[in-house]
């Protein structure tokens with residue numbers, strides 16, 4: 001793919017890179033291929049940082065599947081073994097989240113002194129996520145200082161571009177090569193996108209039921225803004241004889257893995273999820289993404305709709321909005337238009353939010369009416385709970 005054609009040779013020549021390319025365009029292989037190229041025994045050659053455990057796991061699987069490094073690759077879930085010293089220094093690539101690496105470094109349980117590549121996947125997310133007291137920049141600084149190899153190279157990859165990351169890279173990296181494929185911060189053109197006015201919260205449920213009733217080709221992803229909303233929507237749809245599942249932060253790691261596996265295997269038709277699944281996750285056959293809750297920024301929108309229309313396939317994304325979502329409508333409508341899809345003219349003429357306002361809106365969750373049609377007593381009754389358990393275990 002274009003990003004692979006540019007990033008692989010550059011990294012093989014030892015250039016530090018800041019790369020941005022559309023969702024589903026093969027960035028994972030673009031950094032995996034060059035870091036696996038140089039084989040050296042018994043040293044960690046590359047450290048790959050991912051924002052979530054699930055994405056680390058997926059990158060690990062991509063490694064195994066496409067690069068065939070079955071023995072010496074360790075990902076997040078195997079780090080416990082590392083802690084117990086069951087895995088020695090014979091690791092080639094280490095794929096993990098920053099927190100885990102910091103923990104291991106603080107416990108002096110990880111030696112990064114030989115690391116030749118430090119790759120940050122979804123770099124803008126990691127930069128944006130940092131808490132005030134210990135930001136990702138500081139974490140990266142700590143991880144970097146653990147990488148004592150003077151020849152270490154760094155690479156940053158994402159589908160969206162942030163000026164803050166660019167500034168950091170120019171200041172801190174060695175003559176960084178910037179690679180941009182496609183427009184900056186644009187949604188994949190392979191996705192047919194629609195913005196759907198639904199009036200209010202009740203209208204959303206009706207619109208979703210209509211999409212289901214009219215028929216869609218599974219699997220599909222439905223994004224909501226919080227784990228509470230994910231649970232509510234799941235409880236609302238679970239009785240409809242649909243093969244649905246839900247993934248959110250209150251589910252255990254095993255439950256989350258099972259939900260992902262269910263979608264990949266075709267057992268699940270519709271997966272309700274939160275932002276956690278919005279970035280990087282590659283479910284090959286997802287045909288439809290529904291934004292049940294309106295994304296809080298254009299960047300979030302781009303990543304969410306990018307879960308479909310991947311690797312040369314086409315896909316469809318329906319984004320519902322209510323009157324409350326209007327402040328953000330213009331910026332998302334611009335992304336939709338940029339991708340070549342229809343948006344009514346009035347949306348593009350709406351009031352533009354200033355940079356600070358956009359930032360503020362992106363950080364605040366809208367208070368939305370509970371998703372519930374049945375009275376709470378019925379949903380919480382023993383019979384309903386038993387039915388839900390039965391569906392979950394099928």
Ligand SMILES: Nc1ncnc2c1ncn2[C@@H]1O[C@H](COP(=O)(O)OP(=O)(O)OP(=O)(O)O)[C@@H](O)[C@H]1O
Nearest residue numbers: 001022023024025026027028029159280282306311
């Ligand atoms: N050269 C290629 N030819 C065909 N398919 C490819 C190629 N490279 C990668 N793929 C496939 O394309 C899909 C998307 O790749 P990948 O997950 O790396 O996208 P990405 O650019 O990282 O997307 P995102 O920004 O959403 O994380 C994967 O299923 C991958 O196996």
